[in-house]
Amino acid sequence: MKDEPNFDYQLAIDSLRExxxxxxxxxxxxxxAADQFVLTWQYASGNLNQRYKRIVLHSGKGIAGIVxxxxxxxxxxxxxxxxxxxxxxxxxIVVAEQLKTVCAVPLWKESRVAGVLLVGFRAGGRxxxxxxxxxxxxxxxxxxxxxxxxxxxx
Numbered sequence: 285m286k287d288e289p290n291f292d293y294q295l296a297i298d299s300l301r302e303x304x305x306x307x308x309x310x311x312x313x314x315x316x317a318a319d320q321f322v323l324t325w326q327y328a329s330g331n332l333n334q335r336y337k338r339i340v341l342h343s344g345k346g347i348a349g350i351v352x353x354x355x356x357x358x359x360x361x362x363x364x365x366x367x368x369x370x371x372x373x374x375x376x377i378v379v380a381e382q383l384k385t386v387c388a389v390p391l392w393k394e395s396r397v398a399g400v401l402l403v404g405f406r407a408g409g410r411x412x413x414x415x416x417x418x419x420x421x422x423x424x425x426x427x428x429x430x431x432x433x434x435x436x437x438x
Contacts, residue, residue, distance in 0.1 A: 293311055294329070297311060297329040300423075304403070304415065304418070306330065306405060307406045307407075308402075308404045308406070309329045310331070311325070311326055311391070311400070311401055311402075312326065312399060312402070313326045313398065313399045314352065314398050322340050323342075323348045323352055323399075324337075325337065325348070332382065336381065339376045346375055346377065347386060347388045347400070347402060351389065352390065352397050357390070358388045359388075359411070360386050360387075362384065363375075364384065383404040384408040385405045385407075385409070385410055386403070386404035386411075387411060387419075388403075398430060399430060403419070
């Protein structure tokens with residue numbers, strides 16, 4: 285997928301992280317058909333290391349893969365209680381960034397999911413319903429070349 289030439293993804297996620305005090309914000313984008321429509325984390329803000337760059341997800345695998353496949357937002361309030369510790373290898377971004385709470389939303393382009401926006405905290409209990417509502421209200425329905433219809437229609 286080609287990036288929108290006038291949209292600065294890095295600036296956008298840095299701004300989201302600062303505005304909502306998230307510990308981590310990242311965007312996974314769908315790669316071309318030649319790459320079998322895999323998702324890779326392309327941009328990150330607040331990252332602990334560069335491991336996110338090596339994560340490759342297929343549709344239905346990992347947080348980005350599940351959101352990509354279903355086209356629905358995903359919220360995990362407490363990683364430790366909601367996910368089996370033996371299953372964490374299926375969520376490499378959670379492990380690499382030591383996240384305890386995450387929310388991921390599909391980014392739509394035309395009628396297809398073309399990316400995933402993930403926000404998270406490294407401490408549990410920080411993604412409160414009030415913060416999530418505020419995030420939903422303030423996230424611009426047009427996010428660069430994408431739109432966040434599932435997030436704003438709920």
